[in-house]
Amino acid sequence: MRFLATLLTFITLSMNISFALPYQANAKTARIPAGTKLSLELLQTVDTMACQEGDSFNLMLLNDQKVADKVVLPAGSVIRGSIQKVKMAKRLSRGAVLYLDFDHVVTPTGRQLPISLSVYGMQTVTYDGGIYRTLGYGQALQNNWTKTCDIVKISTNFGRKSGNVLPGSQFITTPICALGGAIGGFGYLFGDSIIDLFRKGEEVTLIKGSNLDVILAQPIDVPIS
Numbered sequence: 001m002r003f004l005a006t007l008l009t010f011i012t013l014s015m016n017i018s019f020a021l022p023y024q025a026n027a028k029t030a031r032i033p034a035g036t037k038l039s040l041e042l043l044q045t046v047d048t049m050a051c052q053e054g055d056s057f058n059l060m061l062l063n064d065q066k067v068a069d070k071v072v073l074p075a076g077s078v079i080r081g082s083i084q085k086v087k088m089a090k091r092l093s094r095g096a097v098l099y100l101d102f103d104h105v106v107t108p109t110g111r112q113l114p115i116s117l118s119v120y121g122m123q124t125v126t127y128d129g130g131i132y133r134t135l136g137y138g139q140a141l142q143n144n145w146t147k148t149c150d151i152v153k154i155s156t157n158f159g160r161k162s163g164n165v166l167p168g169s170q171f172i173t174t175p176i177c178a179l180g181g182a183i184g185g186f187g188y189l190f191g192d193s194i195i196d197l198f199r200k201g202e203e204v205t206l207i208k209g210s211n212l213d214v215i216l217a218q219p220i221d222v223p224i225s
Contacts, residue, residue, distance in 0.1 A: 059079045074108060159178060160173070
């Protein structure tokens with residue numbers, strides 16, 4: 001009986017191998033290498049105010065992916081993803097952070113292939129790939145200082161242009177306007193910096209139809225006929 005069972009097992013394995021070999025021999029794939037840049041379009045809005053971990057979303061490929069001058073992933077292919085994690089906005093101007101996970105791409109033949117993508121080209125991306133709008137109080141202070149400098153510049157330029165009405169009067173209007181701009185600017189800096197201590201940071205909203213640039217983190221082998 002033991003010999004019979006061993007014989008049957010051997011025959012079954014042999015049949016499985018014989019059925020599998022023709023499929024493997026005939027299978028052809030085209031490799032899209034890691035580092036390839038893709039342009040995607042969001043097919044629905046993703047918002048940290050509304051989304052939760054695990055929520056799914058879809059994107060559409062905007063540029064044909066070619067291998068040896070042959071299109072293996074055409075524009076219009078759908079890439080599916082999900083919300084990996086959301087860090088909610090908090091006080092001290094700490095904004096929300098959105099982490100996206102790209103699951104798979106649907107090939108023209110309907111096959112679903114795992115895909116690993118990373119967002120690039122955005123200035124508001126954390127070191128670990130999270131998308132944000134404001135990081136915290138330090139960034140808020142920096143933004144306030146930039147606005148203060150802009151107020152002083154605008155006021156100074158206004159004084160300089162006003163002085164063109166009468167020859168030589170710009171030597172009076174320019175410093176007066178510059179001083180007024182400095183007082184107003186520093187008033188804004190102080191006041192808004194106090195408010196930023198209690199203000200929540202910005203939410204992250206990726207609007208439907210907006211473009212997202214990503215890079216292929218791992219190569220993908222696409223079956224071709």
